[in-house]
Amino acid sequence: MEKSGKKSMINCHTHIFTSKTVPPYLAKSFLPWPFYKWINTDVLMSINEFLKFDQGKWKVFYEKLITIKIQSKNVWHSYRTFLYRNFIAKSIATIINVWFITHAIYYLLGEQINTLIKSNDWLYSNVRNVFLFLESKHIFLKDPSFFNKVIIILFVFFFIEIGRQVLWTLARYLLPYMKFIPDSKTFEFLSRYLNIIRFAGYKKSSNIYSKLINQYDEGTGFVVLPMDMHYMGAGKIMDEKGSFEFQMDELIKLKNDPLKKVFPFVFIDPRRIIDQPDFLKISGDPLTGTNYIKYL
DSSP: OEETTEEOOEEEEEOOOOGGGSOTTGGGGTSOTTHHHHSOHHHHHHHHHHHOTTSHHHHHHHHHHHHHHHHHHHHHHHHHHHHHHOHHHHHHHHHHHHHHHHHHHHHHHHHHHHHHHTTSHHHHHHHHHHHHHHHHTTOSOSSOOHHHHHHHHHHHHHHOHHHHHHHHHHHHHHOGGGGGSOOHHHHHHHHHHHHHHHHSOSSSHHHHHHHHHTTSOTTOEEEEOOOOOTTSSSOOOOSGGGSHHHHHHHHHHHHHOTTSOEEEOOOOOHHHHHHOTTSEEEESOTTTTOOEEEEO
8 A cells, every 4th residue: 555655564563452461470580589579560550650751740851861861872873883983993992991891890899800810820920910010000090099989880880881791790700699680681671561561551452552553654554462461470360351352352343443454463372272272263254354263
């Protein structure tokens, strides 16, 4: 289909499920007990409803925060692009980064690393000589003020990606208690989890769909995937509006609306078919294209 000389598009992977569909302990997949119990969907939905970041008094603050985030990403991208294209600037930046990373590692984990390499006399002697030489040339700052140490560590953590990764990896290896602190993947999952909470606060999936289509060009189609989360082992879905049956009802209504370009993609957990072998049936005439799937 074309409109005004422009081809329409199809979003082939669309979710419009509400918070009622999400089991309470979804965070169980990336958080240990008891944290997934505390950070459950009911608690987060209540907080989201109370604060309403996208509405009222928080809206201006939220929009400014998003603007700052986008601007920061643009500045950072411009900086990385400049370094990529300029060999001299890239070399200088690399030397500076190595200087900061070396100091941050020493200030945070110097004692642990020192203990580790002492088992090898040759390694310990050579590393010590290198650091003594750098210190004599005032290249290495062995014992600056506590404030300066904090500034260097924070700079590495927030502005040097590879330095942050090195610090995190070494800390989790050398400090036993660090293994209980969530890693970067956990925070990525948490971010996605919070996005689910943010966008799933509508009463009906059709409300989410209405918000979604406003972000696309007119004529865009959507392949909508309902989610069967009953068998995730993350707690029971108590509200009937969170059931897979209710999702299917909502999806049928959207599909039958001639003003909406919805292409259902029915997701079924195999365990449901085992428990309910008669859950689905196919009706209609497949030869004429009028067949459809309807749950019993």
